[in-house]
Amino acid sequence: MANETQNRLERRSAVHRLLQDRDPNLLIVAGLGSAIWDAETAGETPLNLYLLGAMGCAVSTALGLATAQPEKRVIALVGDAELGMGLYALATVGWRKPENLTIVCLDNGRFGETGGQVSHSGVNLDLAGVATAAGIPTIRRVSDDAGVDELRAIIMDGPGPAFGLVEITADMPPVAMPIRNGTIALARFREALLGHDALKE
Amino acid sequence: MVEATNADWKDQLYNSIKALNITQVVYVPDAGHAKLIDRCLADTEIDCFPLVNEFESVGICVGAWAGGRRSCALMQSSGVGNLVNALGLVHSVGAPFFAIATMRGEWGEFNGWQTPMGQSIPKILDAANIVVNRAETSADVIPVTEASGRLAFNSYLPVFSLISQRATGAKVF
Numbered sequence: 110m111a112n113e114t115q116n117r118l119e120r121r122s123a124v125h126r127l128l129q130d131r132d133p134n135l136l137i138v139a140g141l142g143s144a145i146w147d148a149e150t151a152g153e154t155p156l157n158l159y160l161l162g163a164m165g166c167a168v169s170t171a172l173g174l175a176t177a178q179p180e181k182r183v184i185a186l187v188g189d190a191e192l193g194m195g196l197y198a199l200a201t202v203g204w205r206k207p208e209n210l211t212i213v214c215l216d217n218g219r220f221g222e223t224g225g226q227v228s229h230s231g232v233n234l235d236l237a238g239v240a241t242a243a244g245i246p247t248i249r250r251v252s253d254d255a256g257v258d259e260l261r262a263i264i265m266d267g268p269g270p271a272f273g274l275v276e277i278t279a280d281m282p283p284v285a286m287p288i289r290n291g292t293i294a295l296a297r298f299r300e301a302l303l304g305h306d307a308l309k310e
Numbered sequence: 311m312v313e314a315t316n317a318d319w320k321d322q323l324y325n326s327i328k329a330l331n332i333t334q335v336v337y338v339p340d341a342g343h344a345k346l347i348d349r350c351l352a353d354t355e356i357d358c359f360p361l362v363n364e365f366e367s368v369g370i371c372v373g374a375w376a377g378g379r380r381s382c383a384l385m386q387s388s389g390v391g392n393l394v395n396a397l398g399l400v401h402s403v404g405a406p407f408f409a410i411a412t413m414r415g416e417w418g419e420f421n422g423w424q425t426p427m428g429q430s431i432p433k434i435l436d437a438a439n440i441v442v443n444r445a446e447t448s449a450d451v452i453p454v455t456e457a458s459g460r461l462a463f464n465s466y467l468p469v470f471s472l473i474s475q476r477a478t479g480a481k482v483f
Contacts, residue, residue, distance in 0.1 A: 138373065158376055163399035166369035170399070173373025173381065176334065176357055181377075197362035198369070205359045292404035295376060303378045310463075 116252045120215055120277040124186070125151045126257045127213065127275075132265055136302065137184045138174060140167030140191035142222040144215055146285040148186055155301035159287050159294060165195030168212055172202055175210035175270075178302070182209050182265055189216040189230040196239065202270050203244030211264045211271040212240070217279045225279060240272035247271035317479070319451035323410070324349040326452055330459040332380045332408075333357060336371070338364050340386035342412035342478040347384065364389040368396035372405045380463055383409040387472070388427045390435070397438050400468045408462035410455055410471045417475035432472070441469040448477045 124147035128137075137157045139148045145159045158174070160167050171185030192199075192214050202210065218231025230236055241248050247268050251260050252275075260273040288294045299307050323346045327335065334357040335350040337343060350358040361367055367383035374381040385393075390411055400407040414421075415428020435442050441461060445454040451473055458471035 160399065162402055163369070163396055165365065166372075166396050166399050169366040169369025170373035170376070171369075172366075173334070173370035173375075173379075174377045175373075177374045177377025177379035195365065195369070198366050200362045201359065201366055201370075291402040295403040295405060298376055299378070302376070307378060 117276050117278045118252060118254075118257070119280055119282075120217070120275075121147050121150060121282040123251075123257055123275055123277060124148060124215070126254060127261050127264075128152065129261075132182065134180070135182045135184065135265070136174060136178065137186055138167055138171040139186040140164065140188065142188070143281065144186045144188050144191070145287060146282065147215070149285040149287045150282075153287070155297040157287070158298045161289060161291065164191055165198075167191055168195055168198035168202065171210060171212070172198065172205065172207065175207040176205065179207070179209055181302075183207075183211070184264055185210070185212045187212065187214055188221065189214055189218065189234075189236060190220050190228050192236060193229055193234065199240050199243040199245065199272075203240075206244070206246070206270055208267055208269045210269055211260070211273060212245075213260065213264075213273045213275060215275050215277050217277045219279045221279065221281055225281075237272060237274040240274075245270050245272045249273045250276065252276040317448060319448055319477070320345040322452050323455060326456045326459070327356070327382060329456065330380065330382075330408075330463065332382045332459070334370075334374050334379055334381040335384065336361050336367050336381065337384035338367075338386065338389050340384070340412045342386070342473060343384045343410070364392040365396050367409065368393055368399050368407060371407050372399055372403060375405045380406075381408070382459070383407070385409060385411050387411050387413045387415060387431050388424055390431045390470075391427055394434060394438055397440060397468060401439065404466050406462040406466050407468040408459050408471075409469070410458075410473065412473045412478050413475045415475070419475065428475075435470055439468075441467050442472055443469065444472045444474060445477055446474050451477055
């Protein structure tokens, strides 16, 4: 839960550490809002798919991607409120159990983009507990660098599906806006992943 | 049943799914889709699983498309409203989205609780700029659904095939 302020990671450095020496087989779906800026500043790549709207859809999108690309590794990088809005997606991940999917939830217990109002996980919602109850077999609570390193290993090698609850402070690092046009971003993603001919389908 | 003159479409829909090269089917079950769901679950080439809420279907289908796969979402009209907010994803990324929804709350409906969504779904989808093709009778179901799928995947559009309650047969308790 996110109501204590000690023993928490700074979000951007945690995400950068998680994505350091990034494997080319890693695909990321990030949901709004700060998770996108964190991923973008870790290194721009067409293999990051950002949802700048459609709040609550990021885990489901990552699930669809992971099941379509079983040879790749897939992260859903989401804030606690993005995850909360589509919470039932955890139940479907628990049903389908894609081995190559890890949900990384950056939990600051805040609605960060809208003024820092306290969110459900900031009071009593235990998102790792929900993921456990949903049947996701690998669960990690991460609040230090060693935990980040272990989560990176799980992302790449399993066992999945996995859920990492990264406990972060409420700091809001600067916005790093990616390509905002979703049609262009998806086309870039598909071209990089599937090859140019996929755009002719 | 108030009317379901020819329910062969319930078997034939599976062939339509295969003909459209769809390899992932997600569903919130409805009795009208029961045969199709069973056949998809039995097909090892189709990744078929249930959803808690129709909202999930949009992200899953867009994610699958991002990964090079064609998907279809099955649902009942009573749940279509649950995914309206998520449909913004489809418009924003230019991905196809193909759904087959069986209608309730219209043709001789027994349960009045079904009518608020049943009566408003066509208007809601129209307002959300979703293409709606409606199969009014049993004979329409296969051609309308196949045309809807082709439109979705070939033109990168969100398309619903609505199967009317006249075709599914109104449930009588």
